[in-house]
Amino acid sequence: MSEVHLPPATGPDFEGYSCPVPIQKHEVVVMGHGSGGRMSRDLLNRVFLPGLGLSAPRSLDDSAVIAVNGLRLALTTDSHVVSPLFFPGGDIGRLAVCGTVNDLAMVGAQPLALTVAFVLEEGLPLEELARVVASMRVAAAEAGVTIAAGDTKVVQKGSADQLFINTAGVGLIPPDVDISGANAQPGDIVILSGPIGDHGIAVLAAREDLGFETALQSDVAPLNGLVSVMLAAGRVHVLRDPTRGGLATTLNEIAELSGVAIELVESRIPLRPAVNAACEMLGFDPLYVANEGKLVACVPAGQAEAILAAMRSTPYGGEAEIIGQVLAGPGGQVTLKTAIGGTRLLDMLAGELLPRIC
Amino acid sequence: MSEVHLPPATGPDFEGYSCPVPIQKHEVVVMGHGSGGRMSRDLLNRVFLPGLGLSAPRSLDDSAVIAVNGLRLALTTDSHVVSPLFFPGGDIGRLAVCGTVNDLAMVGAQPLALTVAFVLEEGLPLEELARVVASMRVAAAEAGVTIAAGDTKVVQKGSADQLFINTAGVGLIPPDVDISGANAQPGDIVILSGPIGDHGIAVLAAREDLGFETALQSDVAPLNGLVSVMLAAGRVHVLRDPTRGGLATTLNEIAELSGVAIELVESRIPLRPAVNAACEMLGFDPLYVANEGKLVACVPAGQAEAILAAMRSTPYGGEAEIIGQVLAGPGGQVTLKTAIGGTRLLDMLAGELLPRIC
Numbered sequence: 001m002s003e004v005h006l007p008p009a010t011g012p013d014f015e016g017y018s019c020p021v022p023i024q025k026h027e028v029v030v031m032g033h034g035s036g037g038r039m040s041r042d043l044l045n046r047v048f049l050p051g052l053g054l055s056a057p058r059s060l061d062d063s064a065v066i067a068v069n070g071l072r073l074a075l076t077t078d079s080h081v082v083s084p085l086f087f088p089g090g091d092i093g094r095l096a097v098c099g100t101v102n103d104l105a106m107v108g109a110q111p112l113a114l115t116v117a118f119v120l121e122e123g124l125p126l127e128e129l130a131r132v133v134a135s136m137r138v139a140a141a142e143a144g145v146t147i148a149a150g151d152t153k154v155v156q157k158g159s160a161d162q163l164f165i166n167t168a169g170v171g172l173i174p175p176d177v178d179i180s181g182a183n184a185q186p187g188d189i190v191i192l193s194g195p196i197g198d199h200g201i202a203v204l205a206a207r208e209d210l211g212f213e214t215a216l217q218s219d220v221a222p223l224n225g226l227v228s229v230m231l232a233a234g235r236v237h238v239l240r241d242p243t244r245g246g247l248a249t250t251l252n253e254i255a256e257l258s259g260v261a262i263e264l265v266e267s268r269i270p271l272r273p274a275v276n277a278a279c280e281m282l283g284f285d286p287l288y289v290a291n292e293g294k295l296v297a298c299v300p301a302g303q304a305e306a307i308l309a310a311m312r313s314t315p316y317g318g319e320a321e322i323i324g325q326v327l328a329g330p331g332g333q334v335t336l337k338t339a340i341g342g343t344r345l346l347d348m349l350a351g352e353l354l355p356r357i358c
Numbered sequence: 359m360s361e362v363h364l365p366p367a368t369g370p371d372f373e374g375y376s377c378p379v380p381i382q383k384h385e386v387v388v389m390g391h392g393s394g395g396r397m398s399r400d401l402l403n404r405v406f407l408p409g410l411g412l413s414a415p416r417s418l419d420d421s422a423v424i425a426v427n428g429l430r431l432a433l434t435t436d437s438h439v440v441s442p443l444f445f446p447g448g449d450i451g452r453l454a455v456c457g458t459v460n461d462l463a464m465v466g467a468q469p470l471a472l473t474v475a476f477v478l479e480e481g482l483p484l485e486e487l488a489r490v491v492a493s494m495r496v497a498a499a500e501a502g503v504t505i506a507a508g509d510t511k512v513v514q515k516g517s518a519d520q521l522f523i524n525t526a527g528v529g530l531i532p533p534d535v536d537i538s539g540a541n542a543q544p545g546d547i548v549i550l551s552g553p554i555g556d557h558g559i560a561v562l563a564a565r566e567d568l569g570f571e572t573a574l575q576s577d578v579a580p581l582n583g584l585v586s587v588m589l590a591a592g593r594v595h596v597l598r599d600p601t602r603g604g605l606a607t608t609l610n611e612i613a614e615l616s617g618v619a620i621e622l623v624e625s626r627i628p629l630r631p632a633v634n635a636a637c638e639m640l641g642f643d644p645l646y647v648a649n650e651g652k653l654v655a656c657v658p659a660g661q662a663e664a665i666l667a668a669m670r671s672t673p674y675g676g677e678a679e680i681i682g683q684v685l686a687g688p689g690g691q692v693t694l695k696t697a698i699g700g701t702r703l704l705d706m707l708a709g710e711l712l713p714r715i716c
Contacts, residue, residue, distance in 0.1 A: 027484040034478070034512030043510060047484060051491030052498075052505050064506035066471050068530060071427055077473035077526055081511045081518075113424050115435035115526045119477070120392070126385040126405060133409030140410075147410050148422035152401060153439045153522075154392025155714060160439075161517035168435055168473045168526030172426060356513060 021046055034356075036244025036290075037349025063103045065173065072173040074109035076100055079166040083356040085132065087206035089198075089217030092165055093132035095292060095358060097139035097147075098222045099243070100167040105224040106239045106295065108179040108231060109171030113148040114140065117166040122157045132163065143222035145169070174231075183237040184258035188326035189304035191297045193226060193311060194219070194319040195270040196247050200289035200354050201278045216274045221293030226316045233310035234303030241295050243358055245349040246288035250296060251334045252348045258298075259331040264324035264346070266338045287336075288349050290357045298326055379404055392714075394602025394648075395707025421461045423531065430533075432467035434458055435526040441714040443490065443521055445564035447556075447575030450523055451490035453650060453716060455497035455505075456580045457601070458525040463582040464597045464653065466537040466589060467529030471506040472498065477522040480515045490521065501580035503527070532589075541595040542616035546684035547662035549655045551584060551669060552577070552677040553628040554605050558647035558712050559636045574632045579651030584674045591668035592661030599653050601716060603707040604646035608654060609692045610706045616656075617689040622682035622704070624696045645694075646707050648715045656684055 023046065032039035063076040080096045097114065104111045116136065120129065140147050202218040223241065230236055238258070242250035247269070255262045271286055279286045293316055299307050304322060311317030334346040381404065390397035421434040438454045455472065462469045474494065478487065498505050560576040581599065588594055596616070600608035605627070613620045629644055637644045651674055657665050662680060669675030692704040 023484045023488055025483075025485065029478045029480055029482040029484065029487065029512055031480055031512055031514065034510060040510060044508075047488050047491055048508060048510075051488055052495045064471070064473075066504070066506055066528075068431075068470060069429055071429065073426075073431075073528065075471055075473055075507050075528060077475045077507055077524065078509045079475040079477050079511050079522075079524055081477060081513050083517075112426060113422070113433055115422075115433055117435045117437040117524050117526075119437050119439060119522055120387045122387055122389055124387040125383075126381045126387065127383065129387065130381055130405050130409055133405055137410045146424070148424055149433050149435055150402075150406060151436045152392060152398060152406075153437045153714075153716075154387055154389050155439050155519060156389065158516070159441075159519040160522075161513060164437075164477055164511075164518075164522065166435065166437055166475050166524035166526070168475070168524070170424075170431065170433060170528055356511075358511075 023047070031355045032352040035349055035352040037249050039351065063107050065107060074104050074107045074171040074173055076103035077166065077168040078103065079164060080358055081164050081356050082203060082358050083161060084206050085128065085163055087218055088202045090220040091132055091135050092163060093135035094139045095220050096165040096167040097136050097143065098220050098292060099358060100169040101143040101145055101222040101224055102241045104169050104171035105227040106241055107173060108177035108227065108239065109173045111143060111145040111169055111171045111224055113146045113170055115149040115168045116147055117151040118153070119160050119164040120152065120154045121160040121162050122154060124162050129163065139222060143224055177231060179236055179239050181238055181240060181254050181257040184254050184260050184298040184326045185237055186260055186326055186328040187301050188237055188298040189301050189322055190262060190264070190324040190326065191299060191304065191308055191311065192247070192269065192321055192323045193295045193317045195272045195275065196242070196291055196294060197275040197279065197286040197289035198272065199292040200357055201275050203357055204354060216272065219291055219293035221316050223293065223295050223316055226295065226311060226314050229310045229314050230297065230307050234299060234307045236297055236299050236307070238298035239295055242291050244290050246290060247296065248287040248334065248346040249348045252332070252346065254298065255334050256332040261327040261329050261331065261333040261335070262324060263327055264334070264336045266336050268321050268323045270319050270321050284353060287346060288353050290354065292358065381405070389713045390710040393707055393710040395607050397709065421465045423465060430531040432462050432465045432529040432531055434461035435524065436461065437522060437524045438716055439522050439714050440561060440716050441519060442564050443486065445576055446560045448578040449490055449493050450521060451493035452497045453578050454523040454525040455494050455501065456578050456650060457716060458527040459501040459503055459580040459582055460599045462527050462529035463585040464599055465531060466535035466585065466597065467531045469501060469503040469527055469529045469582055471504045471528055473507040473526045474505055475509040475524040476511070477518050478510065478512045479518040479520050480512060482520050487521065497580060501582055535589060537594055537597050539596055539598060539612050539615040542612050542618050542656040542684045543595055544618055544684055544686040545659050546595055546656040547659050547680055548620060548622065548682040548684065549657060549662065549666055549669065550605070550627065550679055550681045551653045551675045553630045553633065554600070554649055554652060555633040555637065555644040555647035556630065557650040558715055559633050561715055562712060574630065577649055577651035579674050581651065581653055581674055584653065584669060584672050587668045587672050588655065588665050592657060592665045594655055594657050594665070596656035597653055600649050602648050604648060605654065606645040606692065606704040607707045610704065612656065613692050614690040619685040619687050619689065619691040619693070620682060621685055622692070622694045624694050626679050626681045628677050628679050642711065645704060646711050648712065650716065
């Protein structure tokens with residue numbers, strides 16, 4: 001966390017507020033603040049980190065590591081507001097369980113337990129809720145994680161959109177594992193576990209009002225099994241799941257946190273024809289479309305082939321590819337060598353591509 | 359969890375569903391499902407527990423205990439949807455931090471870290487969000503707990519009511535502590551940490567459309583310090599914070615879980631004149647009104663005076679009183695010896711008293 005002027009602690013009626021770029025009276029929350037891209041970062045830096053001050057000593061990651069009596073616990077939380085609740089290949093329940101399991105897995109933690117909290121809109125059919133809950137059971141069983149605690153709140157019709165689910169999780173990091181977005185090293189190889197954009201396009205297709213159909217299914221899946229196999233095959237420096245903001249935003253975060261450059265080769269990035277076609281039709285760049293069952297890894301060059309082979313032996317890594325490499329600099333820069341031989345600079349997602357994708 | 363017929367695990371598109379009382383097509387979520395009383399229990403027993411099946415081996419408590427390498431961790435979650443966001447004595451941020459800290463403290467755990475997840479409605483003034491976040495910082499500092507991880511989602515205007523906050527928490531239970539709602543013993547003394555109903559009435563008063571005003575403040579406060587003092591003074595069998603559903607519902611839960619009866623003495627239950635007056639005017643029974651900074655404890659008779667004295671030495675236990683005792687049976691029964699000499703049976707909250715109180 002950078003140096004910021006903290007507000008004085010004068011209790012809940014505290015009125016003053018200071019932050020790097022002062023908040024103006026007229027400023028309001030906009031959809032882009034939930035994009036996972038640059039505007040989300042802005043909200044974090046201007047409101048959450050200075051506001052929470054010393055009670056949030058780590059940057060407000062979505063997977064923190066805390067030390068307890070010699071153990072390293074991973075802690076993470078995600079609220080899910082995906083619309084619609086059911087989409088090809090998944091639903092909000094499976095998404096909630098997998099999203100949190102994956103956040104734990106991305107620091108190398110074995111998931112121990114999840115908590116689940118529902119905000120229900122008055123009028124939601126109980127049968128839909130029961131289907132979502134049953135889907136959570138299936139996803140939790142697949143990931144081998146226990147749902148240990150829960151909570152339910154109900155709000156009046158019109159005060160929420162059907163159903164929101166928060167899942168928080170706790171996991172245990174093995175002693176020899178040190179995985180972080182800040183650990184990418186020049187010379188590392190960048191591996192992607194499979195084709196990108198499936199989730200975003202599948203959810204989009206499920207929104208009736210877009211009049212857009214495809215046989216595509218969301219990739220939503222728990223990745224802790226894949227990560228276990230990778231860790232058994234070699235050393236891993238960085239793991240991230242490219243959800244909101246897509247692959248390009250995730251790689252920008254890694255490049256920034258590690259102070260390195262990342263160079264991708266466009267032709268190496270797996271992409272289904274259906275996703276490619278949908279993106280062309282809609283004017284989307286698949287590099288910014290959300291995934292919910294993919295991970296990107298930075299691994300030492302000498303171990304890349306062994307890790308890649310191990311990944312390909314698993315259900316969720318069968319289409320894994322080496323897509324690029326880590327360079328010494330310029331720090332924070334992500335570039336793409338295009339199919340036609342050019343080089344394109346990839347920035348973080350700037351605005352909002354697809355609201356309520358997760 | 360009782361014996362229920364579990365649905366087959368056929369993946370996220372699972373259609374069938376079985377539960378003790380089958381769900382009918384026309385059944386929908388109603389406000390009472392969020393009351394914390396009998397209807398919330400019904401939703402748990404009919405939807406959540408059978409739906410989650412073996413992935414939720416414990417009853418879906420809001421404070422679970424998991425064993426990790428010889429440590430006992432407490433895990434809890436709560437989503438907060440209180441309306442309005444700011445009320446006398448607190449706000450949704452302070453409520454979210456204290457609610458989760460208190461759930462951890464009620465199993466005797468020292469809070470280690472919280473996660474925080476925001477669902478924001480498009481159009482929410484950033485200044486209001488900043489005030490809520492600053493209030494969370496103050497409450498976390500008071501409780502001595504770290505906010506370790508966070509998440510933000512944004513939904514379109516009209517898809518949520520301003521701001522919902524989920525806080526999940528992890529705590530560490532000391533080796534010699536064994537506190538549970540199932541541990542009440544015949545002969546135990548029931549202690550209440552202070553006057554009831556302040557939170558519910560304060561929030562109600564803040565709802566402008568009720569045309570109701572009072573100088574009363576919510577009691578919202580972190581109780582982990584009070585619990586530490588109690589544990590140092592003697593042995594504690596049961597701790598619970600009587601939030602949604604109020605004192606009567608909480609004592610019913612304890613009586614049911616422990617298979618004991620509880621007898622209260624009405625004249626011993628602390629109640630502020632302003633809360634009493636408001637309840638009389640509105641036709642509420644203060645025994646069912648929510649608290650956010652109170653706890654009820656069952657302790658061995660021989661240790662009650664020492665624990666009571668210790669409680670009274672703390673900021674949040676200054677008005678603690680012995681309010682009743684635990685009897686051998688009938689199991690699950692809670693009775694109140696009234697001021698006029700009668701005996702009244704106290705049931706759980708049946709419907710919904712005050713929606714969106716937390």
